[in-house]
Amino acid sequence: xxxxxxxxxxxxxxxxxxxxxxxxxxxxxxxxxxxxxxxxxxxxxxxxxxxxxxxxxxxxxxxxxxxxxxxxxxxxxxxxxxxxxxxxxxxxxxxxxxxxxxxxxxxxxxxxxxxxxxxxxxxxxxxxxxxxxxxxxxxxxxxxxxxxxxxxxxxxxxxxxxxxxxxxxxxxxxxxxxxxxxxxxxxxxxxxxxxxxxxxxxxxxxxxxxxxxxxxxxxxxxxxxxxxxxxxxxxxxxxxxxxxxxxxxxxxxxxxxxxxxxxxxxxxxxxxxxxxxxxxxxxxxxxxxxxxxxxxxxxxxxxxxxxxxxxxxxxxxxxxxxxxxxxxxxxxxxxxxxxxxxxxxxxxxxxxxxxxxxxxxxxxxxxxxxxxxxxxxxxxxxxxxxxxxxxxxxxxxxxxxxxxxx
Numbered sequence: 001x002x003x004x005x006x007x008x009x010x011x012x013x014x015x016x017x018x019x020x021x022x023x024x025x026x027x028x029x030x031x032x033x034x035x036x037x038x039x040x041x042x043x044x045x046x047x048x049x050x051x052x053x054x055x056x057x058x059x060x061x062x063x064x065x066x067x068x069x070x071x072x073x074x075x076x077x078x079x080x081x082x083x084x085x086x087x088x089x090x091x092x093x094x095x096x097x098x099x100x101x102x103x104x105x106x107x108x109x110x111x112x113x114x115x116x117x118x119x120x121x122x123x124x125x126x127x128x129x130x131x132x133x134x135x136x137x138x139x140x141x142x143x144x145x146x147x148x149x150x151x152x153x154x155x156x157x158x159x160x161x162x163x164x165x166x167x168x169x170x171x172x173x174x175x176x177x178x179x180x181x182x183x184x185x186x187x188x189x190x191x192x193x194x195x196x197x198x199x200x201x202x203x204x205x206x207x208x209x210x211x212x213x214x215x216x217x218x219x220x221x222x223x224x225x226x227x228x229x230x231x232x233x234x235x236x237x238x239x240x241x242x243x244x245x246x247x248x249x250x251x252x253x254x255x256x257x258x259x260x261x262x263x264x265x266x267x268x269x270x271x272x273x274x275x276x277x278x279x280x281x282x283x284x285x286x287x288x289x290x291x292x293x294x295x296x297x298x299x300x301x302x303x304x305x306x307x308x309x310x311x312x313x314x315x316x317x318x319x320x321x322x323x324x325x326x327x328x329x330x331x332x333x334x335x336x337x338x339x340x341x342x343x344x345x346x347x348x349x350x351x352x353x354x355x356x357x358x359x360x361x362x363x364x365x366x367x368x369x370x371x372x373x374x375x376x377x378x379x380x381x382x383x384x385x386x387x388x389x390x391x392x393x394x395x396x397x398x399x400x401x402x403x404x405x406x
Contacts, residue, residue: 033062065094114137188223201239211325226247252275313354345374
């Protein structure tokens, strides 16, 4: 015998169903455009921190879905970036893709390239954010140069601002993996895996024998590097001059020449980083690294002494040039960087090199961070989650006194 459902229970069930249907419809409407009411958008933007935290990417614009793995043409990433010049665009991918690029991809302002949930591999060429470009987010991509082109994996230059690069896997370019130079700034690099590469990262470069010729342009540059994994690299993890740099909770592992380098009154807060190296280990370099100067080099012979060079001594990379040209140009600045160090961890054969120098000139970050005390658990987490893994970063929750997360 089928018993009738009481009217009250039926009414309650209908209300629950109707509520769920309305909620689903609201979610669908919220995600029709990249707005904060859309969970996938809000989840990513909640993780912004550092000097690039103002980057909003395609927020408030339109979604564009990449459907083709061709270099160019309808449905491609290149075509989506061209269309994004018309207004803010949040780019996603219909499926896993490997895209063999024939030239670099130029990123316009107000763009998000979001590879979450997919495996997106770019071969041979990388990304350019240049000139007046503002508010760019790039997350969850693999960019592998395969040593085929004299290019940079992600080139941020010429005054580009408000850039956030997150959960990238970068390797094997003849030039660098990341540049931030020629007036670019307000950049955050987070949860990136840098590997199998020689000269990894340049934060401000020297383009004149007058070492301070571009002081006014480049010294305001600000870059945050956090929770990145530098593994099986050679040097420049990073090399930084002139600007302001916050480097915290990064893992540097098995570099073959040196770890970090600072000079020319760069102002650097270096905290909670983990340095791991072994004096006796196999070399995994190719027979030689080609460079844009066409000098073929191999650094396997440096491995035994590399652990003792977690960094070059303060200013060493620029010291000789400084004293050769100081009288000619009448420098008013120091060849050394202003450094403030705290809570760094050295494991294996790694040894500390850098010391505080004029730390009063380097303030602690004035923004909220996801900083954690460095330990073996943090090192293991960075190994698991840096790169294009499907892990998500943390929302910032450690704030200076008196500053709350908005």
